[in-house]
Amino acid sequence: MELNDLSASKCKLESFSNREVVKNKLIHVLSGRFVFVKDFYCEMQGYYDELSNAISRSYNENGGMSESAMEVMAEFIANNYSGVSHQINCILNDRRMYKVGLDKVEFTVDLPKEKFCGLVRYLQSDPDVCVKSYSLPAHKANRIKFLHCIEVTCDVAKVVLHYQPFGRSKEQENRFAKISLNFSGKRKSGLSRIVVLLKHWFGDSYYSALKNAVPTHVEMRVDFNGIHPCMLTFRGNSRGRSKSDYQPRHKRLMESAIVSSQSSKGKKAYFKTSQYAAENNKNMGLIIVSRFEFVAKQYNSNNKGFNGKRRYYSMNQLDCSFFYKNDHGFKFYDMNFLSDPDLGHDDFQWLVLSIVNRGFHMTYVMAQQRIRVVLDRYIVDTSKFMDDITRRFAKSLRNCKNLLCDR
Structure with missing residues (x-):
């Protein structure tokens, strides 16, 4: 059965319990309101169950990343940043885990x-x-x-x-x-x-x-499976004008974090899952997808x-x-920077809340220089990923x- 068929179904999501579905030639299993790649889920079941619950709770509050919803996601990241880092590393090194085109x-x-x-x-x-x-x-x-x-x-x-x-x-x-x-x-x-x-x-x-x-x-995109954009720790060029917006717009459940939006070759990431939510009686979509876009505009x-x-x-x-x-490159970061001994308790709290509220790019731009020095120790080698895309x-x-x- 195709994922779109499941999304369109009028059956309650609970009826899919213990069901496996195939998406992008990968077997997925259901956890709460979402499906996750089976191999990853079996390896870290507790992490994916908590991820599903955290996102479900946050979006149930008022349909978007409200202040209280952000607190839910911040608490999840504070307790699971090692699992998030592991997941991002797996995604970047497994070409099946992202779609390019x-x-x-x-x-x-x-x-x-x-x-x-x-x-x-x-x-x-x-x-x-x-x-x-x-x-x-x-x-x-x-x-x-x-x-x-x-x-x-x-x-x-x-x-x-x-x-x-x-x-x-x-x-x-x-x-x-x-x-x-x-x-x-x-x-x-x-x-x-x-x-x-x-x-x-x-x-x-x-x-x-x-x-x-x-x-x-012209838009080129990379879709990442099983990750919310506030956990996709990447940044663009700090000189680029940026804004972050996780709030619903035009009554459509679409959240976005835009990097270097004013450049002729801008990049943006957004939570694509909520497109499915609008088509599924405002229930959450079955698969969590974050999208990274390269946008080239000729007439800037x-x-x-x-x-x-x-x-x-x-x-x-x-x-x-x-x-x-161009001058608007990007870098990925390992979220295990949150465990660095040079970060104090207040630094930890500020980073977690800021990442959820603003996205990692703006968090890095706003951070004190001493915090940036710590973060830069955790830049991820993306050469394999970049060669593939x-x-x-x-x-x-x-x-x-x-x-x-x-x-």
């Missing part, structure tokens, strides 16, 4: 204006494709920078085309259209069908326009070349170095380029 791609492209007449009717001729076409109100068009929108869906895949530039500055090259898609294995067949339709309709003009297409927003004001003009990249220039080799990112990028560019 390309998430979202947006690029502007000079598709011929006249070809948009009749495009909707052509797409609607495919019985497996749903099409929604509309014009944007002025305030939204001014934000998105295009007047019209076509949404094309096939199965779970979706491609959005915006066209007819609106409200752009004179500095920018006003390409006629923007194409947005979410890329993943589950969506690949549907995406392929939509992209093939677009290639057939635009013909050779599609391929010629693609040569000068500009990727304006800081993204300029030596002559002060905006720097543009083509689709062909997208590679892993585009995401990593680099290879997998590269593969995902190649698949995306092949999908978009192959004839």
